[in-house]
Amino acid sequence: MTAKKALVSYSHADETHRKSLHTALSNMVRRGLLKIWSDHQILPGQHIDDHIAAQLKEADIVFLLVSPDFIESEYCYKKELQIALERHENGRSVVVPVVVRPTELHGAPFSRLLMLPADARPVTTWPNADEAWLSVASGVRKLLESSPADQPSAQAIETKRMKVHLADAFDQLQKRYSDPDAYRSPRFGFGLEKFDDFVDGVWPGEFMAIASRPDHGHVELAHALVIDAALKRGLKVLVLSQRLTANQFTNRLLCSLGRISRFRFIRGELDDEDWSRVASSIRMLKDSDITIDDERVRSSAELDAKFAKSEPGGFDLVLLDGIEYFSDGADERAIALSISDFSRRSKAAVVGTISLGAEMEARGYQKPMLHDLGSWRLVENFASKIVFCHRGFVEHSATPDELSEKCTLSLVKSPSGVTISVEAKYFHEYGVINGLIMPGSEEDL
Numbered sequence: 094m095t096a097k098k099a100l101v102s103y104s105h106a107d108e109t110h111r112k113s114l115h116t117a118l119s120n121m122v123r124r125g126l127l128k129i130w131s132d133h134q135i136l137p138g139q140h141i142d143d144h145i146a147a148q149l150k151e152a153d154i155v156f157l158l159v160s161p162d163f164i165e166s167e168y169c170y171k172k173e174l175q176i177a178l179e180r181h182e183n184g185r186s187v188v189v190p191v192v193v194r195p196t197e198l199h200g201a202p203f204s205r206l207l208m209l210p211a212d213a214r215p216v217t218t219w220p221n222a223d224e225a226w227l228s229v230a231s232g233v234r235k236l237l238e239s240s241p242a243d244q245p246s247a248q249a250i251e252t253k254r255m256k257v258h259l260a261d262a263f264d265q266l267q268k269r270y271s272d273p274d275a276y277r278s279p280r281f282g283f284g285l286e287k288f289d290d291f292v293d294g295v296w297p298g299e300f301m302a303i304a305s306r307p308d309h310g311h312v313e314l315a316h317a318l319v320i321d322a323a324l325k326r327g328l329k330v331l332v333l334s335q336r337l338t339a340n341q342f343t344n345r346l347l348c349s350l351g352r353i354s355r356f357r358f359i360r361g362e363l364d365d366e367d368w369s370r371v372a373s374s375i376r377m378l379k380d381s382d383i384t385i386d387d388e389r390v391r392s393s394a395e396l397d398a399k400f401a402k403s404e405p406g407g408f409d410l411v412l413l414d415g416i417e418y419f420s421d422g423a424d425e426r427a428i429a430l431s432i433s434d435f436s437r438r439s440k441a442a443v444v445g446t447i448s449l450g451a452e453m454e455a456r457g458y459q460k461p462m463l464h465d466l467g468s469w470r471l472v473e474n475f476a477s478k479i480v481f482c483h484r485g486f487v488e489h490s491a492t493p494d495e496l497s498e499k500c501t502l503s504l505v506k507s508p509s510g511v512t513i514s515v516e517a518k519y520f521h522e523y524g525v526i527n528g529l530i531m532p533g534s535e536e537d538l
Contacts, residue, residue, distance in 0.1 A: 104162035117226035279322035284527035295442035310482030328409035335415030393427035433475035
């Protein structure tokens with residue numbers, strides 16, 4: 094039996110109880126049944142949050158040393174506990190509360206779980222503390238004995254020899270050569286063919302990041318991918334919209350597709366031609382398979398919970414609109430890793446939009462660079478492709494017209510190593526880069 098990995102979540106005010114738990118379980122550790130980790134094992138200079146998050150995601154068992162200080166701790170209660178319970182609900186680990194001191198637990202998120210010691214009697218209230226910890230150890234031993242036997246490693250890992258990979262690659266190449274229309278991965282579409290040739294769309298299992306300053310084109314490019322995927326290729330699309338409500342996102346799609354003034358649309362100042370375009374856009378979108386989820390996500394645990402609800406193969410394209418909203422600034426690495434893992438596991442094409450900070454505007458060269466990603470620079474490690482958008486400074490009038498502005502699209506990272514920049518037209522009034530399919534041109538879809 095492979096040793097189960099256990100993590101101890103505790104307040105540092107309960108350090109003596111952490112040591113007592115380790116002592117009580119030492120026989121199981123020596124027998125190779127259990128490996129126990131806690132934050133005291135983090136070395137100087139190592140990133141505390143990253144190490145704890147990584148250990149939580151690998152833990153088979155999470156011990157909660159429950160006390161008033163544990164409940165009061167923001168880190169224990171809102172971060173470690175949240176991730177642990179999410180994994181418990183998904184069957185990836187088991188949460189075991191160990192009540193070490195008398196604590197008011199009514200309504201606590203783990204209050205329905207069976208607690209240790211026996212009868213959830215706090216350790217400090219037992220006449221003999223050794224008996225209390227023996228009760229804890231007995232409960233943990235029963236848990237280990239009830240765990241299903243480990244599968245042999247040869248069965249747990251699916252392996253393929255190189256000749257199998259080569260055969261798969263050749264089959265895909267033949268299909269693309271003999272039937273170019275079989276290419277079903279989302280692209281930026283009409284008017285951006287040259288750029289698409291280098292970007293090569295978003296393939297299943299890939300994660301593409303699109304970034305710019307606000308109102309510089311990254312949102313419009315993402316909308317182009319959604320429209321191309323849903324209307325031209327008939328793919329199933331999921332949008333996790335953090336930037337806009339579902340209604341606002343739908344309105345933006347209607348304006349982009351129909352080339353309807355966003356500013357008149359918001360005020361309801363539409364003429365007969367506008368109404369005709371609205372009706373045509375609705376006809377084109379109404380049967381599309383697009384799901385928009387605008388529920389707020391504020392941590393890697395909440396994002397993982399969203400991903401867990403998406404069955405493998407359930408969606409072909411997943412747009413994460415507003416990645417910068419996913420975190421309070423503490424777990425960007427965990428979020429980037431979750432997105433990358435989800436794209437591979439689900440085989441979906443995953444696209445994430447990121448708004449860049451204003452720091453770049455203070456320098457002479459204002460086009461985006463990788464270090465402008467700031468705290469999201471880790472996306473560079475996990476994204477297969479990164480696209481930047483930039484347009485020169487433009488002061489819009491109170492009544493913007495349909496004149497286009499120059500917008501630079503830059504592929505700054507790709508699996509092939511190719512990078513390129515192209516100039517495109519940005520129609521600010523419609524929220525369109527180089528124009529999308531006009532209503533009435535369904536034959537072009």
